[in-house]
Amino acid sequence: MTGLTRRDFEALDRADTLRPFRERFVLPEGVIYLDGNSLGAMPKETAARLQQVAAQEWAEGLVRSWSRAGWIDLPLRIGAKIGRLIGAEADETIVADSTSVNLFKLLAAALPLRPGRKIILSECTNFPTDLYIAEGVAALLGCRLELVEPEALDHALCDDVAIVMLTHVNYRTGRMHDMAGITRRVQAAGALMLWDLCHSAGAVPIDLTGAGADFAVGCGYKYLNGGPGAPSFLYIARRWQDRMILPLTGWLGHAAPFAFEAQFRPAAGVQRALVGTPPILSLAALETGVDLMLEAPMPALRAKSLRQFELLAALMDEALAGCGFDIVTPRDPDRRGSQICLVHQHAWPIAQALIARGVIGDFRAPDILRFGLTPLYLGYAELWDAVAILKDIMAAGAWDRPEHHARAKVT
Ligand SMILES: *Cc1c(COP(=O)(O)O)cnc(C)c1O
Numbered sequence: 424m425t426g427l428t429r430r431d432f433e434a435l436d437r438a439d440t441l442r443p444f445r446e447r448f449v450l451p452e453g454v455i456y457l458d459g460n461s462l463g464a465m466p467k468e469t470a471a472r473l474q475q476v477a478a479q480e481w482a483e484g485l486v487r488s489w490s491r492a493g494w495i496d497l498p499l500r501i502g503a504k505i506g507r508l509i510g511a512e513a514d515e516t517i518v519a520d521s522t523s524v525n526l527f528k529l530l531a532a533a534l535p536l537r538p539g540r541k542i543i544l545s546e547c548t549n550f551p552t553d554l555y556i557a558e559g560v561a562a563l564l565g566c567r568l569e570l571v572e573p574e575a576l577d578h579a580l581c582d583d584v585a586i587v588m589l590t591h592v593n594y595r596t597g598r599m600h601d602m603a604g605i606t607r608r609v610q611a612a613g614a615l616m617l618w619d620l621c622h623s624a625g626a627v628p629i630d631l632t633g634a635g636a637d638f639a640v641g642c643g644y645k646y647l648n649g650g651p652g653a654p655s656f657l658y659i660a661r662r663w664q665d666r667m668i669l670p671l672t673g674w675l676g677h678a679a680p681f682a683f684e685a686q687f688r689p690a691a692g693v694q695r696a697l698v699g700t701p702p703i704l705s706l707a708a709l710e711t712g713v714d715l716m717l718e719a720p721m722p723a724l725r726a727k728s729l730r731q732f733e734l735l736a737a738l739m740d741e742a743l744a745g746c747g748f749d750i751v752t753p754r755d756p757d758r759r760g761s762q763i764c765l766v767h768q769h770a771w772p773i774a775q776a777l778i779a780r781g782v783i784g785d786f787r788a789p790d791i792l793r794f795g796l797t798p799l800y801l802g803y804a805e806l807w808d809a810v811a812i813l814k815d816i817m818a819a820g821a822w823d824r825p826e827h828h829a830r831a832k833v834t
Contacts, residue, residue: 425737425741429808432734432803432804432807433803436802436803439803441727441798444719445801447467448800449464449467453781454781454782456800456801457783457796458785458795459648459800460646460793460795461645461785462644463650465648466711466712468711469650469708469712472710476492477704481703497518497701497706498654498701498706499514499693500710501710502516504710505624505656506658507717508624508647508717508721509629509631510628510629510630510631511631511658512661515631515660515661515693516656516693517696517697518706519655519696520655521654522552522640522642523552524671525640525657525696526552527671528657528698529669530543530617531564531669531670532668532670533615533667534564534566534585536615536663537614540583540613541567541585542566542584543561543567544576544579545568545588546572546589547570548573548595549589549593550621554568580608581612584614586617586637587605587609587615588619591622591623591760592623592759597753597759597760597762598759598760599623599627599758599760602618602630602636603635606634616635617639617640618636618639620640621642622646622760622761624642624646625645625647625716626645626646628725635660636660638658638659638663639658640657641656641658642655647712648799649709649712650708652705653712654705654709658693661692664692664693665691665692668689672689673697673698675698675700676689676694676695676698719799723798724798729756732752732759732761735763736754736763738806739763742814743817747768748765749765749766750764751766752764761797761798762794762795762796763793764787764791764794765791766790766791767790770789771827773792773827775826776824776827777813781812782808
């Protein structure tokens with residue numbers, strides 16, 4: 424028995440020092456949003472900022488805004504800000520393209536740094552696009568992708584592994600890797616380490632410098648609240664930057680893009696990872712999201728996320744006993760990110776029934792219900808209400824209706 428009541432959760436909201444951040448977001452009435460790890464909520468400032476970029480910088484400033492409004496600096500400027508969230512130096516991170524494309528760029532540029540080694544090592548539970556991209560790079564460069572269970576990583580490290588590519592927080596279970604420990608062991612085996620931070624940037628404290636990581640990528644539209652399809656970021660440790668030739672040699676990665684030379688010469692530093700003209704409207708939205716996140720102290724965000732997980736897990740253990748759920752996210756705070764995932768054989772219709780009642784989480788095939796915890800705007804009383812609704816849906820058998828079994832195209 425937790426002995427907790429809704430009043431306890433209301434009291435937690437009143438005492439929450441992060442509560443004022445909630446007012447900075449647009450959150451629709453009647454919705455409990457537990458999917459900020461798929462698409463972050465919109466900061467109120469974003470709409471105003473987009474309006475300003477469109478009506479002033481674009482409409483009035485026209486092409487002059489590339490310099491006057493600083494458009495050309497946005498990829499590096501926002502990269503430096505994201506760098507503060509992931510423990511990077513200011514000149515090690517840049518914003519460009521999508522996570523998939525950045526993975527391609529980094530993997531293809533990293534393999535030649537370990538000549539003679541032929542393996543990209545990853546885990547079979549990694550996010551599909553990461554694996555698909557690695558498969559493509561391996562085919563292109565005459566290497567191969569080897570996939571193992573997470574527990575077998577150390578065992579699979581051998582003289583033929585050029586690079587290890589892992590996602591820090593697993594998208595399906597929320598399990599978090601020991602970044603520093605794994606990086607150390609990978610590098611001791613002579614390989615390079617690439618971290619995918621899609622489910623950790625803005626969600627958990629990250630110290631790429633402390634861990635000695637070589638490369639990283641991550642998402643702008645999840646915990647960073649950068650908007651649908653927001654550009655991604657990539658990190659290259661300074662020691663590698665001038666030794667890497669990125670495979671997509673576009674003009675914005677050139678040492679002198681506006682000299683219009685006939686031959687490619689890479690820019691110094693992380694800037695060489697740029698390819699083509701950056702999407703300014705999307706970057707403006709991303710910067711607003713990142714600025715807001717930087718206002719909140721990460722230790723407070725992490726503490727609230729851990730607390731929200733514990734409370735949610737306790738409520739679920741009690742309310743859903745005997746309903747066939749199993750929490751698969753590690754209970755150990757050092758081993759999980761900022762989500763809670765439950766396995767249930769009817770996960771799909773249950774997720775749909777929840778959405779019909781305003782509780783938006785998501786389903787991940789084959790049998791996972793995933794709820795993202797975004798402490799910047801998620802309240803405590805909402806957790807209580809979400810569990811009450813889930814309990815109700817299970818007790819009334821309300822999930823088992825034809826409309827909840829229908830499959831949509833995008834999940
Ligand atoms: C969300 C996510 C992606 C998304 O990649 P896109 O190129 O933005 O579609 C990639 N990898 C992981 C681990 C993710 O969680």
